[in-house]
Amino acid sequence: MICEFASSHHPLVHTLAIGSLSYLALIVLLRLSGKRTLSKWNAFDFVVTVALGSILATVLLSTDVPLAQGVVGLGLLIGWQFVLTWLSVRSRPFQQWIKGHPTLLLWQGELRKDALRRERITEGEVRAAVRSKGGADLEQVAAIVLETDGTFSVIMQTSSGRSASALADVQGL
Structure with a gap:
């Protein structure tokens, strides 16, 4: 409902509404995934963080990307980050491959x-x-x-x- 209203009105309304909702979704996803998702950066963490910012910016500024698609993209990256860090804690060879x-x-x-x-x-x-x-x-x-x-x-x-x-x-x- 909010997404339809925002998409049918001025681009600034779209940015305000969708930007706020996507930001809140990102915060919720980050809180659910735990502290490790945005911990001190190595190359692996840096790439994930930049990609999260890119998805957020795309959802915020593009009227062609639905909010649900952006949230799924954010969730996908955070989910993979969680899985890969979970594996790296349990496997030393995997940890060295991912983090050096x-x-x-x-x-x-x-x-x-x-x-x-x-x-x-x-x-x-x-x-x-x-x-x-x-x-x-x-x-x-x-x-x-x-x-x-x-x-x-x-x-x-x-x-x-x-x-x-x-x-x-x-x-x-």
């Missing part, structure tokens, strides 16, 4: 130049990561890891001599 793995860029103050080249990271970016964590000297750093979401984890040297168990899944260690 973190990469060691620096170990015990020494840059891993092969890893920097492979990941297309400059030494300047690594130094900036150290500075952002309050470090002044690469030799003070135990490890720098490029995480699967593109962020740098900087682990400073400690005097405790504890193991580096947090680095167990890092490529290059």
Whole structure:
């Protein structure tokens, strides 16, 4: 009823009505799918998020796409995101295929130049990561890891001599 009213009137009315309803549908779908749907981004999550935005924009601005079709499209993407993340939690090979793995860029103050080249990271970016964590000297750093979401984890040297168990899944260690 609202969709028919919106479609038969001015495009601004269509955008207001359909946009509001599709936005509410997206919020409901995201709440039903859980926190993981829009968690910290890796390439996989980024693609899903951009696709959700594209569907929402299409439904919002196009009078040719019915609201129900847009909601089904949003639900389909969120459903696949849920299934794939569910599988990745239960299967390590599947998780690595979908998300990749973190990469060691620096170990015990020494840059891993092969890893920097492979990941297309400059030494300047690594130094900036150290500075952002309050470090002044690469030799003070135990490890720098490029995480699967593109962020740098900087682990400073400690005097405790504890193991580096947090680095167990890092490529290059």
